[in-house]
Amino acid sequence: MSILLQQLANGVVQGGLIALIALGYTMVYGIIQLINFAHGEIFMVGAYGSLATYTWLLPQGIKDSWVLSLPLMLLGGVVVAVVIALIMERFAYRPLRNAPRLAPLITALGISVALQEAVRTFYPDATSALRFPRVFAEGNLALGPISVPWSGVLIIVVSIVLSVLLQVYINRSRMGRAMRATAQDPDTAKLMGVNPDRVIVLTFVLGAALAGVAGLLYGSYITNVNIDMGFQTGIFAFTAAVLGGVGSIRGAVIGAFIIGLVKTIGGQYMPGGTQYDYVWIFVVLILVLVFRPQGLFGEPERVRA
Amino acid sequence: MSPLLEVRNLSVAYGAIEAVRDISFTVEAGQIVSLIGSNGAGKTTTLRTISGLLRPASGEILLEGEPIHAQPAHAILGAGVAHSPEGRRLFPRMTVEENLQLGAYVRKDDGVEKDMQRVYDLFPVLGERRHNKAGLFSGGEQQMLAMGRAMMSKPRLLMLDEPSMGLSPIMTQLIFDTIKELKEQGTTILLVEQNALAALALSDQAYVIDLGRTTLQGPGHELLADQRVRDAYLGES
Numbered sequence: 105m106s107i108l109l110q111q112l113a114n115g116v117v118q119g120g121l122i123a124l125i126a127l128g129y130t131m132v133y134g135i136i137q138l139i140n141f142a143h144g145e146i147f148m149v150g151a152y153g154s155l156a157t158y159t160w161l162l163p164q165g166i167k168d169s170w171v172l173s174l175p176l177m178l179l180g181g182v183v184v185a186v187v188i189a190l191i192m193e194r195f196a197y198r199p200l201r202n203a204p205r206l207a208p209l210i211t212a213l214g215i216s217v218a219l220q221e222a223v224r225t226f227y228p229d230a231t232s233a234l235r236f237p238r239v240f241a242e243g244n245l246a247l248g249p250i251s252v253p254w255s256g257v258l259i260i261v262v263s264i265v266l267s268v269l270l271q272v273y274i275n276r277s278r279m280g281r282a283m284r285a286t287a288q289d290p291d292t293a294k295l296m297g298v299n300p301d302r303v304i305v306l307t308f309v310l311g312a313a314l315a316g317v318a319g320l321l322y323g324s325y326i327t328n329v330n331i332d333m334g335f336q337t338g339i340f341a342f343t344a345a346v347l348g349g350v351g352s353i354r355g356a357v358i359g360a361f362i363i364g365l366v367k368t369i370g371g372q373y374m375p376g377g378t379q380y381d382y383v384w385i386f387v388v389l390i391l392v393l394v395f396r397p398q399g400l401f402g403e404p405e406r407v408r409a
Numbered sequence: 410m411s412p413l414l415e416v417r418n419l420s421v422a423y424g425a426i427e428a429v430r431d432i433s434f435t436v437e438a439g440q441i442v443s444l445i446g447s448n449g450a451g452k453t454t455t456l457r458t459i460s461g462l463l464r465p466a467s468g469e470i471l472l473e474g475e476p477i478h479a480q481p482a483h484a485i486l487g488a489g490v491a492h493s494p495e496g497r498r499l500f501p502r503m504t505v506e507e508n509l510q511l512g513a514y515v516r517k518d519d520g521v522e523k524d525m526q527r528v529y530d531l532f533p534v535l536g537e538r539r540h541n542k543a544g545l546f547s548g549g550e551q552q553m554l555a556m557g558r559a560m561m562s563k564p565r566l567l568m569l570d571e572p573s574m575g576l577s578p579i580m581t582q583l584i585f586d587t588i589k590e591l592k593e594q595g596t597t598i599l600l601v602e603q604n605a606l607a608a609l610a611l612s613d614q615a616y617v618i619d620l621g622r623t624t625l626q627g628p629g630h631e632l633l634a635d636q637r638v639r640d641a642y643l644g645e646s
Contacts, residue, residue, distance in 0.1 A: 278514070285500050285511050291462055292498040294482035295491075297515035297562065403502075 106249030111368040113247075117256035117325070118340075119364025120263030124318035125341035126348070126356040127270060128311025134287040134351035135307045137205065141212040142192060144338015145219035146185050146312050150319030151329045152223055153184025155236055170239040177239060178320050185316030186309050188219070193308045198301075216338075220331045233330040236323035255325040262321060266314060267357045274353060279306060287351065339382075340367070343389050349402020358400065362388065411474030413438040413597050414459070414490075414566055419468035421451070421458050428454040430621040431468070436566065436599050436614075441592050443600045443608040443629065445642060446618035452601040453495050455618070456568050459599075460492035461485040472566075487515050491564035495571050495601075497555040501544025505535050508543050508554055512561030521561070528557035531587065549580035556587065560596070567591065568599045573607065585611060605642040609633040617642070 125147050132140045157180025158173060166172045192215055200208045224230050241254040274280035285293040286303045294300060322337070323329050344363045348355025363385055370384030371377060392400065414436040421429040429451040436442045444452045457463045459470055461482035470478040477485055486492075491512075500508055509528060513521045529536030532553040538546070543554055552572055559567055569588070573581040585607050592598055602608035609615055612629030617638060625632060632638045 278510075281503075281507060281511055282514060284503065288500050288502060289498055291482075292494060292500070293511075294462065295460055295486060295494060295498075296511045296558075297483045297486035298511075299481070299483045 107372065108369075109248075109250050111372045112365065113250045113252050114256075115365035115368035116361060117252065117259050117364070118367055119361035120259040121318055121322055121325070122337065122340045122344050122363055123263045123267060123357045123360035124314045124321070125337060126344040126360045127267065127314050127353065129342050129345040130348070130350055130352060130356040131283075131307050131311050133345070135283065135304055136197070136201075136208075138197065138208050138212065139342065139350075140197075140311075141209070141338070141342070142215035142219060143311065143315060144334035144336075144341065145216050146189050146192075146334070147315040147319050147322070147337060147341075148329075148331060148334030149188050149219060149223060150181040150185035150312075150316030151236070151323045151333065152227055152230070152319075153316065154178065154181030154320040154323060155234060155329060156180065156184075156227070158237055158239070167237070170241070173237070174239045174320075174324075178317065181320045182313050182316035185312040185319065189308045189312030189315075190305065193305060198304075216335070220334070223331050230331055233328045236327050236329050238327050239320075239324050253325065255321070259321045259325060262317065263357075263360075266317065267353070270310065270314070271353050279303070283307060340364075340385065343385055347389055347392055347399055349399030351403065352399070352401040355399055355401030411471065412436060413473060414599065415469075415471040415474075416455070416459070417469040417471070419455065419458065419470065420466045421454050421463055422466045423454075427466070428621055429458070432616075432618065432621070432623050433468075434614075434616045434623065434626070436597060438565075438597050439592070439595065440613040441588065441598045441600060441611055441629075443602060443612040443615040444618055445602055445605040445608055445615060445632075447642070448603065449620075450618045451621040452618055453570055456492060456570050456599070456601055457494075459485075459568065460490060483515075486562060486564075489562075489565035490568065491559040491562045491566070492568045493555045493559035493570060493572065495574070497551045499543040499546075499551055499554055499558070502542060504542055505539045505554055508558050509561050512558035515562060524561055524563065528560060531590075532557060548575045549577065549583070552576060552580070552584055553587075556584070560591070564596070566597050566599060568601075570601045571603060572600070573602065573604045581607065605638070606633070609638075 128143045129140060132138055154177040157177045162173055162176060196211050196215055197208050200211060238255060240258050244251040244253050245257050274283055282298045282303050285296060285298055286300060290300060340363050344359035345356045347362060348359030366384050366388050367381045371381035374380060374384055412435040416432060416434050419429055419432045420427060432455060444455060446452055454463065458465055461480055465478050469476055472488055472490065477488060509525050534550055535554055535557060556572065572584050588598060589611060600608055609629040609632050615629045615632050616623050617625040625638065
């Protein structure tokens with residue numbers, strides 16, 4: 105029983121991390137119908153951006169106190185993630201805006217590989233995993249039989265708070281309205297005076313910023329980073345977005361927590377152990393898509409007049 | 410002085426198919442101008458090109474003498490041309506209020522609330538249901554909202570594409586009364602209609618478009634009396 109509870113807690117932590125990344129997939133898809141396969145790598149470069157900030161920019165006095173180093177590393181990681189995402193949108197996706205859908209999709213896969221190789225080549229010693237400092241309180245939160253590292257608690261809290269803030273921003277603000285309008289009917293949004301480029305750039309920026317936050321939280325929780333982390337976690341996040349209904353904010357978050365729980369519970373109890381946890385995730389995805397192709401919270405594919 | 414809108418020798422093509430061929434017309438400030446003609450004549454294509462959703466193959470579109478045909482759609486709305494598109498194209502998963510707020514998206518002044526109230530005064534049913542999702546509305550209510558939304562940008566030129574399509578005769582009458590009222594309040598209107606009788610009765614100037622060309626033009630009441638128009642578009646033969 106205590107193992108089950110512990111794995112549930114671990115699953116929620118993983119789900120929170122996946123949620124922060126899944127939001128970027130689902131927002132970009134909602135606006136330009138692109139599965140941005142390079143989004144996992146934005147998460148990865150965000151983590152390396154945080155680590156680089158720690159390694160080369162922070163003086164020892166600040167490194168000794170996580171209260172000071174955490175916000176500065178967060179800033180460094182988010183800036184790197186956002187800048188890379190902006191370059192990617194401007195020079196890779198925008199020229200292909202009116203190309204057949206397959207072209208930007210293949211481009212996204214290409215960028216994904218390119219970013220991994222760029223970090224491997226240019227980041228010192230990135231050929232193997234690098235140690236990442238635990239820039240949060242040491243120790244665990246103990247709740248009866250469950251014990252969750254404080255850095256895991258941080259992931260849960262931050263992911264839920266940011267998801268709610270994002271949802272409020274999209275539902276209430278003027279730019280959020282413009283985003284929803286563009287997602288529902290891009291031509292009519294233009295007739296309202298909405299500049300599609302601005303909406304698309306904002307979408308990439310929001311997604312990348314959340315991925316950058318996730319990069320730091322991941323590093324601090326796992327205490328090491330490697331260039332494959334974006335691919336692995338990106339697959340989970342993409343699956344979460346599809347499971348929840350791609351384009352839906354709420355769906356991505358709920359999908360992410362389901363994936364996190366299936367991963368840890370499946371890894372604990374199903375044959376094959378953690379080596380096979382991917383399998384159960386995709387089994388759940390297939391089952392959901394068979395019975396509900398639009399995902400849990402997705403709108404059925406609409407036909408435009 | 411330049412007319413508010415002038416379309417000169419406009420041609421628009423979808424790939425190899427020319428939907429609009431060498432159309433010219435002008436809209437003077439304060440007028441209601443109609444483009445009438447049968448289905449597929451190129452009226453909707455003409456409006457979509459004016460509002461910047463399509464690019465002309467050749468020809469010019471001038472707003473007060475300034476060419477706008479190379480500008481993106483959002484900039485053309487910003488220049489004062491609002492377009493209520495064919496099929497209304499509301500944002501179905503947004504409320505009435507959100508649709509109206511999007512209509513006023515480019516406005517920075519503080520009169521938005523007041524203008525929203527004006528739309529609710531004009532169409533009380535919208536005010537009563539301001540927090541309901543637009544996708545749940547009847548055709549007539551959707552048309553009211555589409556017109557209200559287009560008015561929210563305070564356009565100098567309001568383009569209405571088939572505002573009476575699919576509406577009951579009573580609702581059609583209400584929509585045409587509203588168009589007349591908008592004109593009296595000083596809005597210039599470019600109207601595309603299959604309901605030629607109602608459109609001509611209302612229009613200061615009208616153009617008959619057939620297979621992508623302008624075939625006849627004149628004041629609405631003259632075209633209404635023209636035997637060729639009556640034969641072709643008013644169901645008499």
